[in-house]
Amino acid sequence: MRPRKNNRHLPPCVYEKHGAFWYVKKGKWTRLGNDLHAALVEYARLSAAQGSGMPALIDRAWPEITRDLKPSTVKQYRYAADELKRVLVEFEPGQVTPRVVAEIRQHYAATPNMANRIISFLRNVMHYAVENQIIEANPCVGVRRLKEKRRDRYLTDAEYRAIRAAGSDNLRPIIDICYLTGQRINDILGIRLADITDEGIRFTQQKTGARLLIEMTDDLRAAINEAKALRRSVRGLTLFCTMRGGRRYSYATVRDMWHTACQRAGVDDAHLHDLRAKAITDAKNQGLDPQALSGHTTEAMTNRYIRARDTVRAKPPSIRQLSN
Structure with a gap:
């Protein structure tokens, strides 16, 4: 070089x-x-x-x-x-x-x-x-991108339950709200108490700027109440905050809690972001609207996201006709 x-x-x-x-x-x-x-x-x-x-x-x-x-x-x-x-x-x-x-x-x-x-x-x-007239032409033009491997890890129900059971009291409501809302972890950690109403939780996605309301359900309300029951600083403005100072949890802190829970549960190759993938995939399989949940701007984007993690089901032919 x-x-x-x-x-x-x-x-x-x-x-x-x-x-x-x-x-x-x-x-x-x-x-x-x-x-x-x-x-x-x-x-x-x-x-x-x-x-x-x-x-x-x-x-x-x-x-x-x-x-x-x-x-x-x-x-x-x-x-x-x-x-x-x-x-x-x-x-x-x-x-x-x-x-x-x-x-x-x-x-x-x-x-x-x-x-x-x-x-x-x-x-x-x-x-x-x-x-700024420092060089004549951009030398990066024409250099092609490398093909990126898309992650296709799907977190099974059994793995979800095992990680949740092995997690700390602080981690469990984070896991549940990640799954129930289908949002990115940084958006979950940024939930303000003012964002929570009887209607649901309002999000403005950090990555895309998309605004959406995740409607309140009994499961979501239970997870929110579990989070509010944790010891917290009275100065905390976010749903998840530190005991001292009331600052929002950092991504690194929650990632470390997640890794500890995965090790205790014996679940390998599981990322925090796999919770979002599981939520969107499960929403589609349950007949819900995965695009609305994800906040993706196009259906094609959501379909590509799901296809990498979904399992195609096929019914085998009957063997009875062969014995006649």
Whole structure:
């Protein structure tokens, strides 16, 4: 991934002399260090400080790229930005070619979802560079996405009961409300007490912005009452909150509780997000409206979501006619 013809182990403007590495710019020699790794780290710091190089470009483009994005997408892009600043530490924007982009994609091919996020973020960075006349063309154009494997895990009723039974008092109502509403975990943790009425629970989905009302049922009311019965701070505004300070539960906290319950129950490869998949799939099998429950904008999107987890049932032919 280094475009130099000679000394390919060194980034641009870096030379090895008298047992040390030096950064040479406009006739000025700046000592980076004796060790190559330490020299590269110092080189990245100098490049960013001088406002040049890919790390600096990524930092400049960051506010523009993330301005209107959802928090979950910003989190993914933060990881992508850190990875690219590390991988492209010795590159100037004009040295990032389609071949370099393809090599980055291949480097992360073992995790195709993350590889696509990294290339997507890099495409936005280079688009910013084109708009600001830093480079002539976006090198990410024409580099195809990797095929992402769709998760097809379906949580059975027995597994659901086992995990719920093994869960803590704080986790059980979260599991039930995740399933009964079919919403994403971050939307569940964001339920405010003011969102709960006799009609049901009102949601504004964090990911899509969709607004929906999940109608109140006896099961949902029982789960809400169980959550309200937990010890909580009087200052808490959300249904699920910490005892101290009344802050909403973090995703990491609930994820750890879920993993502990799964281990105790002996259920492998179960994610918190599988509760949403189970809810939407079960709603369809029970003759309900899975698209309304999921908040998807199209029926096709809901059908693809269900098809990956649903089981096709087929009735076998009779063998009696063969014995006549």
